[in-house]
Amino acid sequence: MTAVTPVKLAALTRDWRTWASGLLVVMAGAAVTPAHAQLRVDISGVGATQYPIAIADFAGDAKGDAVAEVIRADLTRSGQFQLVNATGANLDVNSSIDYDQWRNRGADYLAYGSITQSGGQYSVSYKLVDSQGRQQMDGVAFSGTEKELRRVSHQIADRIYEKITGVRGVFSTRIAYVLQTGNTYELQIADADGQNPQVMLRSKQSIISPSWSPDGKRLAYVSFELNKPVVYVQTLASGQRVPLANFKGNNSAPSWAPNGQQLALVLSRDGISQIYTISADGSGLRRVMRSPLIDTEPQFTPDGGSLIFTSDRGGNPQIYKVPLSGGNAQRITFNGSYNISPAISPDGNKLVYVTKRDGAFRIALQDMASGSEQLLTNGPDDQSPSFAPNGMQILYSSVQGGRSVLAVTSVDGRVRQTLSALNGKVREPTWGPFTN
Numbered sequence: 001m002t003a004v005t006p007v008k009l010a011a012l013t014r015d016w017r018t019w020a021s022g023l024l025v026v027m028a029g030a031a032v033t034p035a036h037a038q039l040r041v042d043i044s045g046v047g048a049t050q051y052p053i054a055i056a057d058f059a060g061d062a063k064g065d066a067v068a069e070v071i072r073a074d075l076t077r078s079g080q081f082q083l084v085n086a087t088g089a090n091l092d093v094n095s096s097i098d099y100d101q102w103r104n105r106g107a108d109y110l111a112y113g114s115i116t117q118s119g120g121q122y123s124v125s126y127k128l129v130d131s132q133g134r135q136q137m138d139g140v141a142f143s144g145t146e147k148e149l150r151r152v153s154h155q156i157a158d159r160i161y162e163k164i165t166g167v168r169g170v171f172s173t174r175i176a177y178v179l180q181t182g183n184t185y186e187l188q189i190a191d192a193d194g195q196n197p198q199v200m201l202r203s204k205q206s207i208i209s210p211s212w213s214p215d216g217k218r219l220a221y222v223s224f225e226l227n228k229p230v231v232y233v234q235t236l237a238s239g240q241r242v243p244l245a246n247f248k249g250n251n252s253a254p255s256w257a258p259n260g261q262q263l264a265l266v267l268s269r270d271g272i273s274q275i276y277t278i279s280a281d282g283s284g285l286r287r288v289m290r291s292p293l294i295d296t297e298p299q300f301t302p303d304g305g306s307l308i309f310t311s312d313r314g315g316n317p318q319i320y321k322v323p324l325s326g327g328n329a330q331r332i333t334f335n336g337s338y339n340i341s342p343a344i345s346p347d348g349n350k351l352v353y354v355t356k357r358d359g360a361f362r363i364a365l366q367d368m369a370s371g372s373e374q375l376l377t378n379g380p381d382d383q384s385p386s387f388a389p390n391g392m393q394i395l396y397s398s399v400q401g402g403r404s405v406l407a408v409t410s411v412d413g414r415v416r417q418t419l420s421a422l423n424g425k426v427r428e429p430t431w432g433p434f435t436n
Helices: 064-078 099-105 146-165
Strands: 024-026 040-044 051-055 081-084 109-118 121-130 135-144 174-181 184-191 198-203 207-212 218-223 230-235 241-245 251-256 262-267 274-279 295-300 306-311 318-323 339-344 350-357 360-367 373-375 383-387 393-400 403-410 416-420 425-431
Touching: 051 064, 051 146, 064 081, 064 109, 064 146, 109 146, 121 146, 135 146, 146 184, 174 207, 184 207, 184 218, 198 218, 207 251, 207 425, 218 251, 230 251, 241 251, 241 262, 251 295, 262 295, 274 295, 295 339, 306 339, 318 339, 339 383, 350 383, 360 393, 393 425, 403 425
Parallel strands: 051 081, 051 109, 383 425
Antiparallel strands: 024 198, 040 416, 109 121, 121 135, 174 184, 174 425, 184 198, 207 218, 218 230, 230 241, 251 262, 262 274, 295 306, 306 318, 339 350, 350 360, 360 373, 383 393, 393 403, 403 416
């Protein structure tokens, strides 16, 4: 393992120091267990363009205020909307809109609606209008239980975001991360705003490298419960989990292919850690290439035809690209002497990674065509970047003011969110996909 030390390998050596003794506790018999801590979101910066919008309280039920507040919070977090005060609007979904009044208030857009309850089910109807164009842009109704009202609110925020910006919203997506508290590790999932955290797995041994399946129904991850790293796949709805890779040596760094039918992973079964692919049912193991030094952290390109990965084959850790069929790897990062933990944008045009500059670990963004680089964060310890499924934001772990937090930055670096109040060390966050 002498070649490992120069590289802060997230999937291999970085978390070996977190090994702890004890027994695994699996959340059996239930898909999820609520976590105790809720996250607080702090926002700084604004987008290059801000859309003035008013969100009126939804009429008809006391919970209408809460629905509107979630929508406001979602749009505010994006940094792309300027909220206009809608106090005293007194609108329901059937109201006639005085476009001149809202335009004079400074609102180019207005969202409003109604909420009714019957037999434990809530019906939420909403409309979005353009006060400048004097026309309705959207109108739809949702239904759900009281517990599902936050999800419905996120879905409405997604529609508003897409109708105005032309880009699909991510407010109703989910994130996953590992939280270490003392000698206990929890694999948690939460809403994109950090609310509703739920424990998928709790262990006295380290859990690392969570990876979402493309349909958002499963997570692959590495658990050390057998006193060695083993790759598991867990179905979120049922909690059922199966070992995918438990070969001789280390099994690590799982990453799903876009078609959901295979994964890339790193194995040391033949000595040094190398990249393999394997079918989602555990069959069809294939070594992608042979390298004299460590290759790790494979990620599929969006077209499924290539892998992006980290290697120290050039003497220091850099990021490379290789066809899925194998062959010669092409180096793609050249700025700085330490670049790891790559993630590719959903459109394949941008690469995000961790770079070490002046002693600080920072998040960098590189244009795949030109190679130009932008440093998005300041450090000192920013790790594990992951793109939102619309490619507009990047989730990562950070140390701020001595506390371990989840953080989000826009791809232009102008807007940053800090999701704080977690009591413990948060590691390896990953943003889940769009789901229907």
